[in-house]
Amino acid sequence: MKIQIAAHFNKQTKDSKKELVQFHVKGDDEKKPELNAMTRSVVVLNIEGVEQALTTEFSKSTKDAKKTVLEFIVKGDTYSEHSYEFYRKAGSDVVLEIAESQMSIEEFRGEDDEDHEERREGVRGKVNPDGTIELEDKDQLTLEDVAAAGDKGGPVIPDNDDDLPF
Structure with a gap:
């Protein structure tokens, strides 16, 4: 038509x-x-x-x-x-x-459909009432793991703005 x-x-x-x-x-x-x-x-x-x-x-x-x-x-x-x-x-x-x-x-809307839930990369887990997070992926590094790696000769992560080089 x-x-x-x-x-x-x-x-x-x-x-x-x-x-x-x-x-x-x-x-x-x-x-x-x-x-x-x-x-x-x-x-x-x-x-x-x-x-x-x-x-x-x-x-x-x-x-x-x-x-x-x-x-x-x-x-x-x-x-x-x-x-x-x-x-x-x-x-x-x-x-x-x-x-x-x-x-x-459906073909026209494709993945732009507002009802379509987009899969995103990132950390998956559950937020506890006290604000801590339990990670789904046990191989995912935590901030504590990264900080400990810095103490063992790994990359150093500044703990405040005074440690920044600029």
């Missing part, structure tokens, strides 16, 4: 994980039933006269007495220098083409 609508490229916002692009539908195009059918799916956005298209998640469509607002989420690593022409149209009236994508929401 593919539709063309007259819209105003209202805004573009970006944070570390995702980017949001928002359009206000103009005229009778807001009555097109295809808009509702494609909501909450992955779509390809193209602006007439711009070579670069964007693959986005059509996150929501809201309608009030004055306007219909379409919001699309672009993955944080998707935008680049080649999409510059697309974003130059922000703040202007455009002819927007919205086409269904073969990609699923």
